Amino acid sequence: MRAVFITGGTTGIGMELAKLYLSQGWKVGVCGRDRAKFDESFQAHRDNITFYPADVANREDLQRAIADFSKPIGLDLLIANAGIGYKYKTKVPDFDYSYKMIHVNLLGVMYAFEAALNVMIPRSQGQLVAISSIAGYNGLPGVSAYSASKAAVSKYCESLHLDMRQFNICVTTIHPGFVDTPLTQSNHHPMPFIIDAPKAARLIGRAIAKKKMVYAFPFFFSTVVRFLGILPRPWYRLLMSIKTINYSKE
Numbered sequence: 001m002r003a004v005f006i007t008g009g010t011t012g013i014g015m016e017l018a019k020l021y022l023s024q025g026w027k028v029g030v031c032g033r034d035r036a037k038f039d040e041s042f043q044a045h046r047d048n049i050t051f052y053p054a055d056v057a058n059r060e061d062l063q064r065a066i067a068d069f070s071k072p073i074g075l076d077l078l079i080a081n082a083g084i085g086y087k088y089k090t091k092v093p094d095f096d097y098s099y100k101m102i103h104v105n106l107l108g109v110m111y112a113f114e115a116a117l118n119v120m121i122p123r124s125q126g127q128l129v130a131i132s133s134i135a136g137y138n139g140l141p142g143v144s145a146y147s148a149s150k151a152a153v154s155k156y157c158e159s160l161h162l163d164m165r166q167f168n169i170c171v172t173t174i175h176p177g178f179v180d181t182p183l184t185q186s187n188h189h190p191m192p193f194i195i196d197a198p199k200a201a202r203l204i205g206r207a208i209a210k211k212k213m214v215y216a217f218p219f220f221f222s223t224v225v226r227f228l229g230i231l232p233r234p235w236y237r238l239l240m241s242i243k244t245i246n247y248s249k250e
């Protein structure tokens with residue numbers, strides 16, 4: 001039996017990934033801060049899944065959870081999925097929340113990878129996956145810490161992909177566009193080309209199985225956003241001054 005640990009696997013994309021791997025016969029571990037979300041999401045799927053109450057911003061708690069889960073049969077796949085976003089886009093950042101976001105979205109991925117590599121390197125096998133975002137391709141207005149955290153996660157994974165090959169460990173970065181989850185349901189801005197979470201999980205699962213280095217979706221929207229990243233910066237600045245594209249509040 002193969003084993004996958006998913007951080008933030010109690011709602012949204014993480015929950016759908018957990019259900020996907022359960023349906024394929026994997027042993028699944030998930031963590032989150034609120035056990036009630038796990039109880040609600042997995043009422044009908046209690047076999048082969050274990051919940052660990054752990055905040056990904058707490059290195060010791062997360063390490064303990066991943067080590068406990070891996071003890072019996074090892075760890076084939078780690079998906080660092082837990083993340084938080086902004087409800088509103090604001091020009092002046094809420095700095096307290098921005099610091100928290102860096103802790104959860106960036107350090108949370110590093111802590112999870114560290115714990116997983118403690119298991120995977122001695123066995124010379126495994127796969128690490130981070131759920132980044134297409135928001136990491138550009139410094140988007142109004143979500144500075146979110147864009148920064150996801151850009152950092154993507155570059156971190158790109159480096160590790162090269163470094164981990166010698167241990168037969170694959171590192172995959174996923175860049176989703178908008179996905180309909182509790183995180184985006186409280187957004188107050190337009191979300192073009194949004195897709196549902198089960199479809200996102202199927203696409204992500206397929207990219208993981210193919211051991212892709214990077215996977216972005218949906219194709220058209222992610223291509224447009226990537227294109228913005230190679231535009232000369234004066235053109236990008238001009239585009240982002242258009243009110244229908246840049247809807248940050250003062």
Ligand SMILES: NC(=O)c1ccc[n+]([C@@H]2O[C@H](COP(=O)([O-])OP(=O)(O)OC[C@H]3O[C@@H](n4cnc5c(N)ncnc54)[C@H](OP(=O)(O)O)[C@@H]3O)[C@@H](O)[C@H]2O)c1
Nearest residue numbers: 008010011012013032033034055056083133178179181183
């Ligand atoms: N939805 C989108 O459009 C979209 C697009 C691009 C990228 N992403 C990324 O995809 C990932 C999943 O997002 P989602 O939309 O599925 O969000 P979601 O529905 O809000 O789910 C987030 C999950 O992470 C957990 N979590 C949040 N903070 C945590 C913490 N500090 N420690 C442990 N667990 C924590 C939550 O459980 P608890 O609250 O109980 O801890 C929950 O299980 C995030 O990294 C997000 O940035 C999402």
